[in-house]
Amino acid sequence: MAPLTNKRILLGVTGGIAAYKSADLVRRLQDAGAEVRVAMTRAATEFITPLTMQALSGKPVHLDLLDTEAEAAMGHIELARWADLVVIAPASADFIAKLAHGQADDLLTATCLATAAPVAVAPAMNQGMWAKASTCENIATLESRGFAMLGVGEGSQACGDIGPGRMQEPLTIVAAVEALFKTGKLAGRKVVITAGPTREALDPVRFLSNHSSGKMGYALAEAAAEAGAETLLISGPTNLPAPERVRLISVTSARDMLAAALEAADGCDLFIGCAAVADYRPGSEEPLKIKKSDDILTLTLVKNPDIVATVAGLPHRPFTVGFAAETHDLEAHASRKLAEKKLDAIIANDVSRSDIGFNSEDNQVLLITDDTREALPLLGKGQLARVLIEKLSTRLDERRRASP
Ligand code: PMT
Numbered sequence: 001m002a003p004l005t006n007k008r009i010l011l012g013v014t015g016g017i018a019a020y021k022s023a024d025l026v027r028r029l030q031d032a033g034a035e036v037r038v039a040m041t042r043a044a045t046e047f048i049t050p051l052t053m054q055a056l057s058g059k060p061v062h063l064d065l066l067d068t069e070a071e072a073a074m075g076h077i078e079l080a081r082w083a084d085l086v087v088i089a090p091a092s093a094d095f096i097a098k099l100a101h102g103q104a105d106d107l108l109t110a111t112c113l114a115t116a117a118p119v120a121v122a123p124a125m126n127q128g129m130w131a132k133a134s135t136c137e138n139i140a141t142l143e144s145r146g147f148a149m150l151g152v153g154e155g156s157q158a159c160g161d162i163g164p165g166r167m168q169e170p171l172t173i174v175a176a177v178e179a180l181f182k183t184g185k186l187a188g189r190k191v192v193i194t195a196g197p198t199r200e201a202l203d204p205v206r207f208l209s210n211h212s213s214g215k216m217g218y219a220l221a222e223a224a225a226e227a228g229a230e231t232l233l234i235s236g237p238t239n240l241p242a243p244e245r246v247r248l249i250s251v252t253s254a255r256d257m258l259a260a261a262l263e264a265a266d267g268c269d270l271f272i273g274c275a276a277v278a279d280y281r282p283g284s285e286e287p288l289k290i291k292k293s294d295d296i297l298t299l300t301l302v303k304n305p306d307i308v309a310t311v312a313g314l315p316h317r318p319f320t321v322g323f324a325a326e327t328h329d330l331e332a333h334a335s336r337k338l339a340e341k342k343l344d345a346i347i348a349n350d351v352s353r354s355d356i357g358f359n360s361e362d363n364q365v366l367l368i369t370d371d372t373r374e375a376l377p378l379l380g381k382g383q384l385a386r387v388l389i390e391k392l393s394t395r396l397d398e399r400r401r402a403s404p
Pocket of ligand 1: 211215278279306307309323349358359
């Protein structure tokens, strides 16, 4: 699988002669598997046309902050939410100065200010501008605020000067982007994640199940692998391919999932129960197809074992995290499940909305522990998964330090 598969990258192009290299960068990012959208400043359009970038990316190019039509389609806030990573290439001295001061007077600066995704910056400018104290200070400010500064190349410049300030080559930027998704926060850790629905057979052709697509759990597995964990994904039936560097065990029923989880829990550091496990299964599975006869068919259901609670009850339990899928009284129900299942943390998910939760691209959750409650913003599931893995790995480290 290509290294940037499932990654959504917003490429911001600002005004500079190196903008011609951005066209190639779109292609190189796509070759690496990324989905790319392009936003351009007005100055950038003087160097390369939006039409070129649109043809290469296969998506409309984003240009204006105050264009009602464009904002209605995918405005700067949606764009900020959509991106897993924003790459500014080339980033002019002027754009870097605006970024360092939190200005938001065009679409690209406003998107950078609004996004929760990391922002990588590939500067390009004349060597004299690059050496100026004001530029150096702006770069240092961005570095201190967590922007990924990709540095510059050296050599002859379009203006005839020779020195540092050339934009990095597209393949160098792609390699840096790939590295940014690998955090190493869970290096040496073993993580087990359950995902998707379970199916509880009624007869050879029918089953009880739910609407889980597996997207949230698979995104968590991908984020855990990017963070360096040895990652095992135990999944009910979904249409998703296994994420890269993740070992996938496919199961069908809750009882299959429990057996796989108990086997995997040995030596596991972090267990996340994201699967929508069927709470009940038919009391008996009919060996032959149930025939239509009476107007009313009465089913007897029996309770399934609780997987995440069973893992949390093991003598050498991992740091155990559940999800709570709720249609009402989100926080109260989630807090009750946190206590009843003896979990270390619970992720409360409102599943009454169609834009988040089951089978959606985005999600919005509350992360609750015994003594904390944090509301996370509405994000793409990939981006949210990375935020959750980062927060859970910090908790895991704190726990280890408290009781080594
Ligand atoms: O898969 P997607 O389409 O991306 O949707 C994501 C999601 C909505 C499924 C996910 O974000 C989510 O909320 N998962 C939990 C679904 C669920 O079953 O919630 P629950 O409140 O019924 O269960 C609470 C916790 O107990 C969960 O961690 C669940 O995995 C676990 N559980 C429940 C029953 C059971 N028999 N065994 C369990 O381990």
